[in-house]
Amino acid sequence: MKKLTLGTLLYYVLVSIVLVACLFPFLYTIGSSLKRGNELFATSLWPAHPSLSNYATLFHDQPFGAYLLNSVLVSGGAVVLSLLVSVLAAYALGRVSFRGRGVLMMCILGVSMFPQVAILSGLFELVRWLGLYDRLGALVLTDLIFTLPFTIWVLVTFMRELPKELEEAALMDGVGVFTLIFRIFMPLLLPALAATSLLAFIGAWNEFLFALTFTISPEQRTVPVAMSMIAGASSFELPWGTIMAASVIVTVPLILLVLACQRQIVSGLTAGAVKG
């Protein structure tokens, strides 16, 4: 009995360490973002007089709202495009056995693991040639490089799990393949689709390299680039309060979404990796 309590004690100590390590940095960020003036330089977790002045500065000094909108448009666009194409591809790859399927799957996996910086100059030319340089469209297009293989790969594993009888019955009734995919499978796949799109959205939302390289004017900036460029009067005095406010605004929606669908996310992540 004594040994059991010791084990339990150890368990709770370790759990507390993990909890603090995971949560403290973000709590401290929220605290810092609510501090005003000199209070920021005291290291207390929570300000004595919380104030929203950093948030006001953030939106007042720069078009942070526009940056947020840009990020939503780019990530949303990339996710919608990826889903449209990948649902079709995932049906074929997951449920029809045809020759060359294995090769195609390996190619898709290869693209998703590929270092994006390796094709930067080729992409630069493509983006310029399409007249998309310094436009959000360039980012939608280039983000597809990682959102598309990811959504295909994950949706294939989910497609495989759908019952065979359903498909056979539908084909028996002479239902077309689009009706089968969109009317019959789609409702069953909704939770999987939600998780997949959320993960792809997060990937595109965080994308930095392409956004930094293919846009130059402030109007086309996405949030990660804007955050990396928040600067103070001189390079030695960064406006940390404002940066922390931006961090909170960018992160809170993601955390809420992730916590709301944690079950599906965990299954989506593992479908994307372990089973591969």
Added chain:
Amino acid sequence: MSSESLSLDGRASQRPSVAVRRASPLAQQRRRQAWLLVLPAMLMLVVIAGWPLLRTVWFSLTSAQLSDLTQHPFVGLDNYIGENGVLRDGEWWHAVGNTLIFAVISVSLETVLGLGVALLLNTPSRVRSLLRAAVLVPWAIPTIVSAKIWSWMLNDQYGVINAILLHLGVIDHPLAFIADPDLAFPTIILVDVWKTTPFMALLMLAALQMVPSDCYEAARLDGVPRWRVFRHITLPLILPGVLVAMVFRMLDALRVFDLIYVMTSNSRLTKSMSIYVREQLVDFQQVGFGSASAIVLFLLISTFTIAYMVFTRRRMQGV
């Protein structure tokens, strides 16, 4: 063209039983349909990944400049092995070394810590769901944001980490975590470990949950000590899953860009391969030379991937 090769493919795969092929024109039609459904996705990947890769290879053999990509005199392998070629550039090998050190150390730490967290998550208890939710938080925070958060917490003058360490008496003067050449690299690794350990933990948790519970049951009845159960039953069973997770993380770590770019900008000390490539391409406008380094990076990572695939195939055949 595609429909022709399709029917050929269909016939070839059906050769063992001609009767079946004749009996199911439906199956053949289904295969043709499958190719049509895959086509849009494949076309997109060819346009945004395949074609740019070929163009990058081509640029790497020219002396193209970013300002005008239409003018690009062919220079052969000069950008690779010429006098000023990338393979003779000490800076490049320095960046390669940095990236390898970063990848190996951070992935090892993430694997060990991730396994620990996964074991905690796999233990039934009242706080388990709280723990899982908490673990998802660092993972959900964008890399740029976590770089900024940690830059602030590790600030040499006002950072909370310095304050805590001073208070505990671990250090007697504040450390310049980011500016100090000896500390910059470990600091970057620390931030990466903080952000990505949860991802590793979740993947390993999935592997742990696939271990059949009767294995544990039998060991428990035989009174085998817990650490031996872990060493001889759990570990061998989850090893394939752990390896896949490690490879995924490794490939990710080898292309590290944003974390280092935001935390230490282009300081030579912490420059990674990706930062080097982008600097050549965009900041110095040297598309030819930059593309050559990009291709070397691509080949290094591909070699790693292929080596891994060969290695696992051997092992699977051996077992």
